[in-house]
Amino acid sequence: MPLPPIDHADALPEVRAVYDDIKATRHVPDVNNFWKVLAHHPATLKRTWESLKEVMAPGALDPAVKEMIYLAVSVTNNCTYCIRSHEAAARRAGMTDAQFGELMAVVAMANETNRLANGYQVELDPQLR
Amino acid sequence: MPLPPIDHADALPEVRAVYDDIKATRHVPDVNNFWKVLAHHPATLKRTWESLKEVMAPGALDPAVKEMIYLAVSVTNNCTYCIRSHEAAARRAGMTDAQFGELMAVVAMANETNRLANGYQVELDPQLR
């Protein structure tokens, strides 16, 4: 029942233009299902891609760090598609096995202490106000 | 009504030992409220501190990156105490204003696309299975 992915051959011109830009930017032969289902709403496809391209570009943080942050959020939210695609992206950007292991440990620890702070209703220290 | 922080002078010996290790490890004159309320359950205080010390130590990821990942999770979970204390920790570890800005942009974007993937029920691409 979910909307089927739309392949390049069946796509509207404005959708094809986005697919082509993704492929050129990422040096990949095809776009993945995420983009092919967003294609059902071309305005969302275009806006999401352009935002992502801007946000994930190299800047003050390097691309591997950005992908690891993306993965940390996706793991916290338990989005299977996002976990798998951004783990793959982080590895392509250079994340090692050891870094993946440490990333998971930090994400798990943060989720744990977030609840200790909630549960104990810890008051802000003066220097944090 | 929340449990009050327990100061060093009023703490049990096993609690003082943890406080002292935190101060020595972090080169700080006092521990913050988070630890002072966990002190109401000394086993939790000790276990949490020892885990955190191990997880956040320099390793395959540098400390600033670890603190930024911690902050990304805390922002996603909306834990005020954690956001403020780990933003401070990330800045102490070297996070710049520009890095903070990019970090927030990535966290926000990930939360957005996580829901697009959920809402469209995107099927895993073969290479992600």
Place this chain on the structure above:
Amino acid sequence: MPLPPIDHADALPEVRAVYDDIKATRHVPDVNNFWKVLAHHPATLKRTWESLKEVMAPGALDPAVKEMIYLAVSVTNNCTYCIRSHEAAARRAGMTDAQFGELMAVVAMANETNRLANGYQVELDPQLR
């Protein structure tokens, strides 16, 4: 290992009464698995159905809007069963493809800006206090 759905033929009289009311209210030939597993705890089945019938009835908001709100929450929480069943319900209530596309865009955007507000710890404007 999850509890199996309980069919009408195998159900207790108080469970059958709920099934019959669902079928009559919704003009459907059978109830779906959600109700058939809640049947393992008849009090929960009855209370949940009666609450849902009251909450989702036409009122100040029309049924399609209520189903879209239900879907927005389910997407945010990433509940697959709920996403699929309430997307189907929203479409039956009249949600168009274009409305679905805009709904997803709003849900995604809200999840994004929720985290920007968290992360920047934005202070309430005077008029919002």
Place this chain on the structure above:
Amino acid sequence: MPLPPIDHADALPEVRAVYDDIKATRHVPDVNNFWKVLAHHPATLKRTWESLKEVMAPGALDPAVKEMIYLAVSVTNNCTYCIRSHEAAARRAGMTDAQFGELMAVVAMANETNRLANGYQVELDPQLR
């Protein structure tokens, strides 16, 4: 800007009837703000109270355990009002300091391992399918 609590003296008859039932059931002199703001939508007030009265009544689980479960969920969701009111309710129902400490430790641990299971995308063991 949030809706103000509605006191008994200013309440509609159907709202007063709910307030009176809460006071009689819980042996308290007044209802708290949660009920007084729900009073702005009397149908929600009545339905929520009747559901809560049924769900939290002694049954196969004792009231203190039910309140601790309520608190575990509220801490996970970071609802300040709910954390404070259900911690108070759990203590009134008999939760000790030591039980509170263990409860927080379990809640924190579960939030941690939930993310390890997500992040590593652990496949279900045959006996869990």
Place this chain on the structure above:
Amino acid sequence: MPLPPIDHADALPEVRAVYDDIKATRHVPDVNNFWKVLAHHPATLKRTWESLKEVMAPGALDPAVKEMIYLAVSVTNNCTYCIRSHEAAARRAGMTDAQFGELMAVVAMANETNRLANGYQVELDPQLR
């Protein structure tokens, strides 16, 4: 410690341009704190505003419905700033007291049944696959 809002007088030209567009689009005399803190990262300010303007424009869904969906997500995520600002926006767009009451009831109900579906691990009905 959170970053302070940046007023128009102190803002960079590209930030002022966004502020001016928000004021002109919404017919308001000033922008609120959310935008004034995003101004610390002008690229995020500009991208977020342009996305929001596009997503929230009248389309297949009317503006009041879009604001109610935004509010439903913000309540589910427990973002105080977002709840307050989007409740205000929804009321300005025409949401009545009765609609607000029903909206809250639907959001609460969805959060409840999402967990029943999770907890009982309900299998997808054939027509939902």
Place this chain on the structure above:
Amino acid sequence: MPLPPIDHADALPEVRAVYDDIKATRHVPDVNNFWKVLAHHPATLKRTWESLKEVMAPGALDPAVKEMIYLAVSVTNNCTYCIRSHEAAARRAGMTDAQFGELMAVVAMANETNRLANGYQVELDPQLR
């Protein structure tokens, strides 16, 4: 693409030591997949197991109650692996069908009223401050 479970025969000595302790503590012939994937990062495996063993040991709360609290959190977070493994653990620790039914009802109700408290922005009563 997820990391494969590591069996005892293929495991490092420090991993085997953890597996052996889990089997001895729980009187089970093998460890489940959760531990076998954590084995890819031995420090995380060891720390997580030692924490879990300490937190879940009988204490002020009995083991069945601890497992039900674990399940309540896992249902709220929608972690399939965790729901299934901790439902099984709770049943082994003595949770009855009736207790499971009441547990689910409390978890669902708490998730519901958490959002009513958020949405109505209920102010803390004086005695909860």
